[in-house]
Amino acid sequence: xxxxxxxxxxxxxxxxxxxxxxxxxxxxxxxxxxxxxxxxxxxxxxxxxxxxxxxxxxxxxxxxxxxxxxxxxxxxxxxxxxxxxxxxxxxxxxxxxxxxxxxxxxxxxxxxxxxxxxxxxxxxxxxxxxxxxxxxxxxxxxxxxxxxxxxxxxxxxxxxxxxxxxxxxxxxxxxxxxxxxxxxxxxxxxxxxxxxxxxxxxxxxxxxxxxxxxxxxxxxxxxxxxxxxxxxxxxxxxxxxxxxxxxxxxxxxxxxxxxxxxxxxxxxxxxxxxxxxxxxxxxxxxxxxxxxxxxxxxx
Amino acid sequence: xxxxxxxxxxxxxxxxxxxxxxxxxxxxxxxxxxxxxxxxxxxxxxxxxxxxxxxxxxxxxxxxxxxxxxxxxxxxxxxxxxxxxxxxxxxxxxxxxxxxxxxxxxxxxxxxxxxxxxxxxxxxxxxxxxxxxxxxxxxxxxxxxxxxxxxxxxxxxxxxxxxxxxxxxxxxxxxxxxxxxxxxxxxxxxxxxxxxxxxxxxxxxxxxxxxxxxxxxxxxxxxxxxxxxxxxxxxxxx
Numbered sequence: 001x002x003x004x005x006x007x008x009x010x011x012x013x014x015x016x017x018x019x020x021x022x023x024x025x026x027x028x029x030x031x032x033x034x035x036x037x038x039x040x041x042x043x044x045x046x047x048x049x050x051x052x053x054x055x056x057x058x059x060x061x062x063x064x065x066x067x068x069x070x071x072x073x074x075x076x077x078x079x080x081x082x083x084x085x086x087x088x089x090x091x092x093x094x095x096x097x098x099x100x101x102x103x104x105x106x107x108x109x110x111x112x113x114x115x116x117x118x119x120x121x122x123x124x125x126x127x128x129x130x131x132x133x134x135x136x137x138x139x140x141x142x143x144x145x146x147x148x149x150x151x152x153x154x155x156x157x158x159x160x161x162x163x164x165x166x167x168x169x170x171x172x173x174x175x176x177x178x179x180x181x182x183x184x185x186x187x188x189x190x191x192x193x194x195x196x197x198x199x200x201x202x203x204x205x206x207x208x209x210x211x212x213x214x215x216x217x218x219x220x221x222x223x224x225x226x227x228x229x230x231x232x233x234x235x236x237x238x239x240x241x242x243x244x245x246x247x248x249x250x251x252x253x254x255x256x257x258x259x260x261x262x263x264x265x266x267x268x269x270x271x272x273x274x275x276x277x278x279x280x281x282x283x284x285x286x287x288x289x290x291x292x293x294x295x296x297x298x299x
Numbered sequence: 300x301x302x303x304x305x306x307x308x309x310x311x312x313x314x315x316x317x318x319x320x321x322x323x324x325x326x327x328x329x330x331x332x333x334x335x336x337x338x339x340x341x342x343x344x345x346x347x348x349x350x351x352x353x354x355x356x357x358x359x360x361x362x363x364x365x366x367x368x369x370x371x372x373x374x375x376x377x378x379x380x381x382x383x384x385x386x387x388x389x390x391x392x393x394x395x396x397x398x399x400x401x402x403x404x405x406x407x408x409x410x411x412x413x414x415x416x417x418x419x420x421x422x423x424x425x426x427x428x429x430x431x432x433x434x435x436x437x438x439x440x441x442x443x444x445x446x447x448x449x450x451x452x453x454x455x456x457x458x459x460x461x462x463x464x465x466x467x468x469x470x471x472x473x474x475x476x477x478x479x480x481x482x483x484x485x486x487x488x489x490x491x492x493x494x495x496x497x498x499x500x501x502x503x504x505x506x507x508x509x510x511x512x513x514x515x516x517x518x519x520x521x522x523x524x525x526x527x528x529x530x531x532x533x534x535x536x537x
Contacts, residue, residue, distance in 0.1 A: 174385050
């Protein structure tokens with residue numbers, strides 16, 4: 001029983017970083033109704049900029065965080081300008097496939113600049129874990145959890161209390177109508193990409209500071225984890241992203257403890273599969289029956 | 300005056316508008332009739348900037364609107380109430396109205412305008428915190444009109460506001476159209492319900508297969524035998 005609770009605690013901690021990744025993913029998907037496979041690799045570019053500052057300039061944590069977030073935002077906007085802005089309505093597949101191409105490009109760029117497979121990443125917090133009765137809590141995990149909660153609350157506030165949030169929700173609801181009320185949809189979408197990449201950059205920093213190393217494969221990892229968590233929670237849903245991330249984290253932690261690390265990912269995919277069969281819209285998403293809004297409105 | 304000249308809009312190689320020329324005069328209600336597929340919605344979407352015309356021009360009192368973004372066109376004082384209403388379903392009635400005022404910064408005036416909309420459409424006040432997607436068709440149409448008015452347009456484009464609504468609701472919509480026009484808004488209306496349109500509009504156009512095939516006053520429209528048979532359902536008396 002103690003193991004089970006400890007695993008759940010660990011799962012929530014790890015899951016909170018998945019939740020942050022899914023939060024950025026879901027923002028992009030909600031606004032665009034398109035999949036950005038380059039989401040993880042953009043974060044990886046940020047992380048490489050962070051590690052470059054750390055290795056070459058021995059920069060402190062503040063600079064590393066800033067470099068990671070700025071790098072992720074720049075790479076995210078680059079992906080948006082290249083793969084999403086030029087594609088016409090109804091060309092969602094073209095966006096997805098081109099974002100796959102840019103994923104490869106970003107990965108190769110990272111390998112060219114820093115050719116070793118693994119680079120060190122500065123830790124967030126060192127020292128002994130806190131104890132709570134029989135349970136152990138890692139400090140960096142607690143910081144990650146705190147950041148996940150604070151950031152998702154901030155994004156929720158931004159969406160529901162600001163003018164920019166009103167514009168984003170209008171675009172999510174009906175892009176044509178958003179144009180018609182005078183929202184500059186192209187600019188708003190670009191800013192949403194930047195915002196999602198910034199959230200992803202913070203998520204990436206927290207994960208890598210816990211791992212204390214970064215490889216070019218981090219991009220793929222981040223896309224997978226974010227995508228699975230988002231799909232479990234519900235595409236385009238912010239509470240769904242949080243729940244999906246936490247559920248994924250807990251399932252991974254339990255399966256790793258009881259069945260070993262080899263089968264951990266197997267369980268993650270079984271979870272995703274079960275979810276897609278039983279609740280195709282995700283735990284908190286709506287069932288995918290509504291046709292995309294852009295398809296309507298011509299005679 | 301809204302002045303559309305030789306407008307050509309195409310979907311790929313298929314021209315939905317094959318050189319449309321028409322005018323909507325200031326302070327009047329102009330109505331565009333036509334069968335399904337004539338290109339009426341394409342024309343409205345082209346004027347609003349959602350669709351890019353290939354050729355021709357759209358001018359408002361001499362200002363060229365052709366090729367402007369939808370946001371720029373709203374800023375010029377043109378607002379479209381789209382076909383099928385397209386309210387923001389997951390946003391409340393009040394948020395829909397706020398979104399309608401997106402380009403305005405005068406908070407107090409926006410609040411006052413929302414209050415005015417509630418006075419004009421009392422059902423919207425009753426449902427102000429309800430999600431727009433849960434409203435009835437008629438209520439959604441009222442909301443779509445109110446949302447468009449929140450940008451304080453000088454020209455209001457309306458694409459089939461009576462579509463799929465009960466006769467009593469249709470009458471209410473047309474009462475509001477006449478009222479808005481009396482208050483000084485220029486209205487350019489697409490309708491299939493010629494009977495209702497005849498009671499309010501000052502000028503009519505008929506569009507068929509991407510071309511304007513008739514232009515005239517309500518009197519001339521009522522006299523035209525072909526139109527009578529097709530749109531007013533009049534039987535020939537032998």
